Amino acid sequence: MECEEPASASSLQTPANPESGSTQCYSAYKGLRYFAIDDVALSRLILERLISKTLRGSEYSEVTGAELGTPRKVVIEQYVRRTFELRAEVIILDQYIGTLERGLLGTHIACALVRAGYDGLICLRSADDSLELERQAVEAGVHLFIPKYLSNSSFRKQIFKALDQFRLRKAKQATDQAAKLAAAESTEFARPLPVHDEDKSKAQAKHPVKPTKSHLPPGLTMFAVEDNVLARKTLQILFKIAKGSDSSTVMGQSVDEILNFSNRVLESDPPVDICICDQNLDDPAMGGRIMQGTSIITNLLKGGFKGVLVIRSANDSKDDVEYYQKCGAHIVLRKTTSLMETLAIIASYWKMHQA
Structure with missing residues (x-):
């Protein structure tokens, strides 16, 4: 098995202020690599334009759907693998993909990505903006829930604001991890011994x-x-x-x-x-x-x-x-x-x- 090797995506940077709406602010996120999944052809065309024109994503960004009748497990595995092959920094999932066997939800894919160790931004789009769906999305590991009726400019603001918050959160995690690693250098990782005296003597023997x-x-x-x-x-x-x-x-x-x-x-x-x-x-x-x-x-x-x-x-x-x-x-x-x-x-x- 050989995987395609697209060029690496650019690193996330902090915009001056994602809410301000200026071109200069948005340019900080220019060239990010997006991977979007939607089973409706018209929706895919809209997403392609959003990514290339509105979000100014990388030319290596990709928008895809799924073939009719493909088993759900197979499709999820394909999407997860493709995410890592693309080195996508942002994933945009449609919640309801109805053309597949037994149906496929964006939250299913989000769960699989989290389990696989994906560390980019996961977004979910849906016409259903109920609180229950938002709760399910959060539980699945989704970082940003986006109603489908949003205008292009609102869509862009939501994405860039989420990217800004996500970058800050990742930076804090990296700092915390570095502190833990520094502490580990002076930590004795000895084999744990049982607490009870009788068990201690057996272990020492x-x-x-x-x-x-x-x-x-x-x-x-x-x-x-x-x-x-x-x-x-x-x-x-x-x-x-x-x-x-x-x-x-x-x-x-x-x-x-x-x-x-x-x-x-x-x-x-x-x-x-x-x-x-x-x-x-x-x-x-x-x-x-x-x-x-x-x-x-x-x-x-x-x-x-x-x-x-x-x-x-x-x-x-x-x-x-x-x-x-x-x-x-x-x-x-x-x-x-x-x-x-x-x-x-x-x-x-x-x-x-x-x-």
């Missing part, structure tokens, strides 16, 4: 050694490549908790680091034991896809790499995982997997790898 921060043996050489600065920080902390060797490193700060990663791994002395690759690697500064983690894995295997290969990706459907494994990945991790769970999964495979 099974584990006479002092609990350590990681189930991986210390001193392993671990390399990772990641284009996101916060994710690189997370991986650096992961290597520190795992007591990796001094040669361990996290790359991806520049295009050169991404392009030269395979050579660095193969030329490393001591040899790299564990290699972790982000699946979709973009230019950290300018955007635009550079390469995929699976391509790196293929190159490493051709070069004789003998260590453990790990792919991290937001796309983790059954087909995606099978594709990563076919390319040679030993482990596939979601990007939302916690530090300690990541360590446990890698450690478990490491033991089998060494057996």
Whole structure:
């Protein structure tokens, strides 16, 4: 399975004031990538014009519907996969898609996107503006509910205001996450022991050694490549908790680091034991896809790499995982997997790898 690789979308910025209505204010969100879903041809034409003319979205934005008779589960999986392929920053869903088997609701797609780890803005459009539907939309993970009768200018104001609030919320989350990661650097991640004395003695008999921060043996050489600065920080902390060797490193700060990663791994002395690759690697500064983690894995295997290969990706459907494994990945991790769970999964495979 091969996914299309459209150019990366622009990052969200803050408009001076989304309510003011000036062209200068709206230009801050020019070029965002939208993905809209509606089963009515006329509605799709309207959305295409709204996105290209009113919202001034990226040329890589897409408006789509669904084929008659396609099973609901299949359509949802297709939409979720396409969302990540497009790297869409804003999703606009019609609530009622009536041409499909048993019907498909926009809230169904929203739920699936949230479960898949989508971190963009999710909007829902409907002619039904009841409070009950708004409540259902919020529960499904929708950020913005848009009545279909809104004028183009009102539609634009609603979208840009929501984007502004969404960006501020994401910035706060990133700050909070960075603080947690900094705290994790000084935290002892010891194996938890039972509370009761009798159980403690049994546990200590099974584990006479002092609990350590990681189930991986210390001193392993671990390399990772990641284009996101916060994710690189997370991986650096992961290597520190795992007591990796001094040669361990996290790359991806520049295009050169991404392009030269395979050579660095193969030329490393001591040899790299564990290699972790982000699946979709973009230019950290300018955007635009550079390469995929699976391509790196293929190159490493051709070069004789003998260590453990790990792919991290937001796309983790059954087909995606099978594709990563076919390319040679030993482990596939979601990007939302916690530090300690990541360590446990890698450690478990490491033991089998060494057996």
